[in-house]
Amino acid sequence: MAAYSKARTIAWDWLYSKAGPIATGIWSGYFEDIPNDHGLANRNQVSPMETARYLIRNPNLDPNIKKTVPYLLNFVSTAFRTDGLKAIKEQTWCYEPMGSHTARYASVCALWYDFTKDPYWKKEAYDFFNVATYMTDANGVVRVGPTWAGSWFSDGYGDYIRHFLEGLYAVPEWVTDGDRLLGSSSVIQSVQYSATQVSYKTFDNTSAEKLKMQAKPKAVTINGKKIAEQKNRVAEGWYWEKLATGGVLSIQHTTGNNIVIVK
Structure with a gap:
């Protein structure tokens, strides 16, 4: 247990250090870039969004949470936006809008709305969830994205669904079909x-x-x-x-x- 605690402290201190991604915006090393991106050129939206989710669930860990989480949300909505569509792209090395990542961003917006009650984030969550629903085809298959007809099991049937459930948890008035x-x-x-x-x-x-x-x-x-x-x-x-x-x-x-x- 002591070893895990020590490792966590090292990682957490780095996260908020001058060299860490909170300060630098270098959110890399999640996808295929891990063995290949020695220059840290790639960026992804998963790491900042899951960091934001963790902070919302554990707000006592960041005394500046009301600045940190909006920064992370704005970083993702800017760096991975899709022109003309409320959709989030996966990473700069695979710069394609995808359903699961759009739903991920929406779910964190919903959680942040639940935390702050700022209606902007509720509307943002609703709009991006709305687009994400169109990634489910009529036959029930969840496609990767609006221009990518294939399926990725972990994205379409793991992350994608879970993000919708978390959105409903954060905004219960969206649940209209009983208890x-x-x-x-x-x-x-x-x-x-x-x-x-x-x-x-x-x-x-x-x-x-x-x-x-x-x-x-x-x-x-x-x-x-x-x-x-x-x-x-x-x-x-x-x-x-x-x-x-x-x-x-x-x-x-x-x-x-x-x-x-x-x-």
């Missing part, structure tokens, strides 16, 4: 929906979940015991945020992993 568990800080082992309740099981006893519900629940139980309604989504218990249609249910729990939401 849905949107995300958890733990692993969801099972979930069941019925007319009277939503029930699910998490891997960890301590975790946080977010759901889009059609109506405020009557009660929430953890391992059979009721937990209290709270005035914010940080305190242990459950918190209801009303939307124009339905609302968002946030649950924080530390005493069990079997959750039942009574409608």
Whole structure:
């Protein structure tokens, strides 16, 4: 564990150093350029976007997060933009707009909207997600991009779908088809929906979940015991945020992993 901690500290210190990509903008070494780009000429959008995602999930790690994340988003939207289309290109060595990377950028915009409530990022997320949907053909095949009809399994059926799910987690009002568990800080082992309740099981006893519900629940139980309604989504218990249609249910729990939401 000590070795991992040491390696992480070295990497993190470099990330924010004068020679690191936060300062230099040299986001390279992710794709085929690793063995070939000795001059660090290539740039990619994956590394800055996943750095931004990590910071949004762990905001205490960067006291200047409100400057760092917009910088990363603006870097990607500028360096990898597609003229006339809300799409993001993969890298400078493969300068092609792609569905999974467009959805990646959109998902980070959505998360940043959830963090800041700045409507600009919600609109940005919506527009880029909208374009990304067109990468799914009528037969269900997810193509690489608007000008690239082939498929890459990891991009089209891994990254691409996951980014949409994270976007819905960040902007629950986009979910319009009933009660849905949107995300958890733990692993969801099972979930069941019925007319009277939503029930699910998490891997960890301590975790946080977010759901889009059609109506405020009557009660929430953890391992059979009721937990209290709270005035914010940080305190242990459950918190209801009303939307124009339905609302968002946030649950924080530390005493069990079997959750039942009574409608």
